[in-house]
Amino acid sequence: MPDTKILVTGACGQIGTLLSTTLQERYGFDNVIASDIRSSATFSCIYEQLDVTDANKLFYLISKYQITQIYHLAAILSAKGEANPIFTWNINMNGLLNVLEAAKNYKLEKVFYPSTIAVFGNQTPRVGTPQWPNLTPETVYGISKVAGENWCNYYFQKFDVDVRSLRYPGIISWDTLPGGGTTDYAVEIFHEAIKRQSYTSYIAEHTALPMMYMPDAIRATLELMDTAKENVKVRTSYNVGAMTFNPAELSEEIKKHIPDFVIEYEPDFRQEIAASWPESINDTDARTDWGWKESYGLADMCQDIIHNLTQNNNQ
Numbered sequence: 281m282p283d284t285k286i287l288v289t290g291a292c293g294q295i296g297t298l299l300s301t302t303l304q305e306r307y308g309f310d311n312v313i314a315s316d317i318r319s320s321a322t323f324s325c326i327y328e329q330l331d332v333t334d335a336n337k338l339f340y341l342i343s344k345y346q347i348t349q350i351y352h353l354a355a356i357l358s359a360k361g362e363a364n365p366i367f368t369w370n371i372n373m374n375g376l377l378n379v380l381e382a383a384k385n386y387k388l389e390k391v392f393y394p395s396t397i398a399v400f401g402n403q404t405p406r407v408g409t410p411q412w413p414n415l416t417p418e419t420v421y422g423i424s425k426v427a428g429e430n431w432c433n434y435y436f437q438k439f440d441v442d443v444r445s446l447r448y449p450g451i452i453s454w455d456t457l458p459g460g461g462t463t464d465y466a467v468e469i470f471h472e473a474i475k476r477q478s479y480t481s482y483i484a485e486h487t488a489l490p491m492m493y494m495p496d497a498i499r500a501t502l503e504l505m506d507t508a509k510e511n512v513k514v515r516t517s518y519n520v521g522a523m524t525f526n527p528a529e530l531s532e533e534i535k536k537h538i539p540d541f542v543i544e545y546e547p548d549f550r551q552e553i554a555a556s557w558p559e560s561i562n563d564t565d566a567r568t569d570w571g572w573k574e575s576y577g578l579a580d581m582c583q584d585i586i587h588n589l590t591q592n593n594n595q
């Protein structure tokens with residue numbers, strides 16, 4: 281078995297930044313290559329510029345570093361994707377197909393592909409959304425991820441490419457910022473609460489969405505990747521849940537730490553996207569197949585984020 285050598289695409293993003301660091305701590309400096317479209321970036325591991333639609337550069341990097349696993353995070357998210365649907369489809373779809381072809385041709389050991397709650401749409405039950413419902417999403421991002429999940433399943437069935445996937449809920453972090461998503465409000469709100477004690481939410485007061493704190497998201501990813509191949513039974517993408525809240529509930533929790541905090545509501549086009557997504561997720565398959573269990577709920581996540589941001593601000 282060759283040494284594990286990991287390529288992370290989209291490494292400068294909200295999840296990619298922390299995942300690259302965690303993988304580097306686990307596998308060592310020389311064994312993780314962070315990549316993104318930016319020409320340069322500061323990482324504690326090796327960094328390479330990579331446009332995921334450039335198959336030749338992807339194949340070149342796989343040969344150069346003898347890559348054995350890819351975490352393919354590069355994608356355009358839900359809100360940004362609506363501004364340029366064809367561009368979004370090209371990045372999200374052709375990037376994935378290049379990665380899957382590379383995995384097949386270079387016989388990579390494993391691939392990770394993030395999917396999302398954006399695969400669900402208005403035809404899907406919103407509460408306790410099941411693993412196998414109707415998937416008719418309302419955004420190009422969601423359409424590309426439904427297609428992507430099916431491509432992953434296809435490459436697994438036809439070519440035995442061991443690709444694994446999670447349908448991430450909104451991911452909340454304090455030390456990296458999201459970009460272009462609908463759930464970004466749940467990160468921005470903390471920064472504004474600390475800086476200005478106020479926030480104007482583009483999501484309506486009572487629209488609840490499934491969310492997860494970053495440490496849980498990183499752990500879920502690594503636990504799925506560590507699972508024995510025969511136990512990974514869902515080869516499209518696993519539902520994973522942790523908590524569910526709406527902006528009003530989040531703001532009440534923030535007020536426990538910042539009593540002067542006030543929230544206002546000015547819903548925009550992202551409200552319609554949020555309203556088409558689940559409120560809560562049924563993730564029984566993830567819990568049964570590989571033992572998923574979240575560590576953070578709303579209260580302990582808020583406490584941790586506010587503690588860290590306040591400390592950071594005082595430094």
Ligand code: AKB
Pocket residue numbers: 357358359395396397398421448449450451460461462463464
């Ligand atoms: C988005 O809001 O687009 C993402 C997601 C839920 O996939 N955070």
